[in-house]
Amino acid sequence: MTKNLERDLGLPSVLAISIGAMIGSGIFILPALALGIAGPAVIVAYALAGLLVVPAALSKSEMATAMPEAGGTYIYIERGMGPLLGTVAGVGTWFSLSFKGALALVGGVPYLLLLFDLPLKPVALALAAVLILINIVGAKQTGRLQVAIVVVMLAALGWFAAGSAPSVQSANYTNFFVDGLGGLLAATGLVFVSYAGVTKVASVAEEVEDPGRNIPLGILGSLAFTTILYVAIVAVLVGVTDPGSVAGSLTPVAVAAEATMGQLGVIAVILAAILALVSTANAGILSSSRYPFAMSRDKLAPPSLSQVSERFGTPLNSITLTGAVLLVLIAFVPILDIAKLASAFQIMVFALINVAIVAFREGSVEYEPEFTSPLYPWMQIFGVATGLLLLTQMGTVALQGAVVITVGSIAWYFLYVRSRVDREGAATDAIRRQVGREALTEIESTMDENRNEVLVALTKNDGSARERALVSLAADLIRPDDGRVVAVRFQEVPDQVPLTDDMTVQSSADRSFETRTEALAEELGVNIEADEIVSHDTKHAIVNFAERRGVDTIIAEHEPLRLRSRLVGDPIDWVVRHAPCDVLLVDNLGYDEPKHVVLSGERGPYPPLAVNVAGDIATANDGAVSLWYPVNEKKADTQYETIAEYQSELSEMLSVSVTSESLRTDGGQPSQPDLLVRRGIEDSLRGALFDARPTFPNPGCTTVTIYSHDSRQPGFIRRLLERVTF
Secondary structure, three states, X not given: OOOOOOOOEOHHHHHHHHHHHHOOHHXXXXXXXXXXXXXXXXXXXXXXXXXXXXXXXXXXXXXXXXXXXXXXXXXXXXXXXXXXXXXHHHHHHHHHHHHHHHHHHHHHHHHHHOOXXXXXXXXXHHHHHHHHHHHHHOOOOOHHHHHHHHHHHHHHHHHHHHHHHXXXXXXXXXXXXXXXXXXXXXXXXHHHHHHHHHHHHHHHHHHEOOHHHHHHHHHHHHHHHHHHHHHHHHHHHHHHOOOOOOOOOOOHHHHHHHHHHHHHHHHHHHHHHHHHHHHHHHHHHHHHHHHHHHHHHOOOOOHHHHOOOXXXXXXXXXHHHHHHHHHHHHHHXXXXXXXXXXXXXXXXXXXXXXXXXXXXXXXXXXXXXXXXXXXXXXXXXXXXXXXXXXXXXXXXXXXXXXXXXXXXHHHHHHHHHOOOOOOOOHHHHHHHHHHHHHHHHHHHHHOOOOOOEEEEEEOXXXXXXXXXXXXXXXXXXXXXXXXXXXXXXXXXXXXXXXXXXXXXXOOHHXXXXXXXXXXXXXXXXXXXXXXXXXXXXXXXHHHHHHHXXXXXXXXXXXXXXXXXXXXXXXXXXXXXXHOOOEEEEEEOOOOOOOOEEEEEOOOOOOOHHHHHHHHHHHHHOOOEEEEEEEEOOOOOHHHHHHHHHHHHHHHHHOOOEEEEEEEEOOOOOOOOOOEEEEEOOOOHHHHHHHOOOOOOOOOOOEEEEEEOOHHHOOOXXXXXXXXXXX
16 A cells, blocks of 8 residues: 655745745845846846746646646656657756756855855865765755744845845946846846746645645745845845945855944854855755656666665765766856856746646646646746747857757757657647647648549550559549549650651541540540640640649659659659649559548648548549558557547548558558558658658559649648657
């Protein structure tokens, strides 16, 4: 019998956890760095950063009440966005927390050095090593210690703000926006990491009583309180010090306290700073080391990172790796760059949180939050847009760091994760469903279109059987619309031969062709017009004839041996690319009243033209349509469920019997069709991007390959989404 976690964390505890996770480097270190970027407008920067965190706070609150399980931001993003973005989020959050831990130590040690004359980096490295060792052996903060630290910090900071407020000089706020909007946004991005801990309570959501109420109230309440506290302290800090004297200082709050409260105030600030920053650094190591651990359990990282030490009961390898990164950052990265990188990664992760909630809401997974974010989805769109805006204003270090981590994470996914994981996120299924709905809408709209005239382009004199097959196919397509078939024999002569009037004289073969056409028209009960054209270039002649007559479709025989020469330029390929209408290429093995018509769905939703062709042929011959789709063991169950629903809706649109058949990719096929209809690869570039090699075996029957006109082709984004989601 499993043990359950007792929900005994009330609103005060939630507030203490969230506030304690935020107050630290955000107020003791960053004001001096941000002041050098934005001047007095740093006060507005803290308020703006708090405002821009609200969308992610609301999104995280909603997801935490829907999935109140132990875990961090990575869990929600991986479940919502899938393993690829889960990998990016996991690595990004790991680095963000590692940078924040390094920032706390590098920025906290100067406060300690106000009391002791010691070198900064060696002390920071020594403290980091001690904290890493503490995490390895399993010691951790208790809840009471965390509350005590928060109380001491708030008392010291409150005393500083209240005691220093009377000394504020209004002259210090002159030239408030001296660095303009760019400076304000850059400073806002820099201090963004100050609010990173606001959603930390979600990791203990299982232990919160009445989570639908206490989680959002705790997160939003702590955010509002901390924002007001930050703004008040920074406003006092700027107002009590000489303009520019604090910018660049390693101990800005101590400098301000000394100016207004003397040595006693300095000691109080030093005590609060050391407690806060050591606590932040320790929490950073503890939480960041759990990301490689969690990713390893989800097969996104090597299994060694999820191994728990038998001696200490902690994830030794994960903590060691995180500790090594922390030590390298402290030793070699300047504090300003650490702060920028920490904020940049946090902005990225918060943006992904806002996208993840859209995935959960629009997807098919079970998702029933007790609290729902207001102003959905505009609140989330605002969060993503402003996050991207901040990233662009933070300078090359932040942008390059974000790009490197993102590209590296994507490369890791394709090199390591993809072959080991078959999960997909809620977003993938939501996009797949939307793509499927759009495809069905297009199919429905094209069913009412009339096919008035079809050109059968005969380029080989192979006898009446092959000719009859192509004309019969065209007849079945135009019969519902009472259209016309134009059967044209195209004869190509060498360039050296002049096109004279003698060329227009009909041969016995031409007369025989017209006689056969007349007989077919009577037999098939459709209007068939015969013609012969002589030219120096058959492909141009076909396209010119189609343009001149305004035909709706061109039907021609496929030439498989020549079509392989795509880069050289096959004549029939040229017709496909330049035709003013749809083109059907036929691998002609005969056409004798096909009863079993297969519609192949190898690379996404079935194209509207392919559906209409398959439906018309089956209807004309009192047959049925089978929907083939490949079976792949690595595809997620949700993918097959969505495809099955899509096929079911498609079946209802057709007037013939429709069945769905799963097809193995190992060479087998469920049944022997009479005719197969499939999508063609439009050109070599798009084919390389969007169209995988056909997974189906040779069906052993006539195959009709569909090439829709460019005006009917889905756009780049749509094809990309089809390729990724289907």
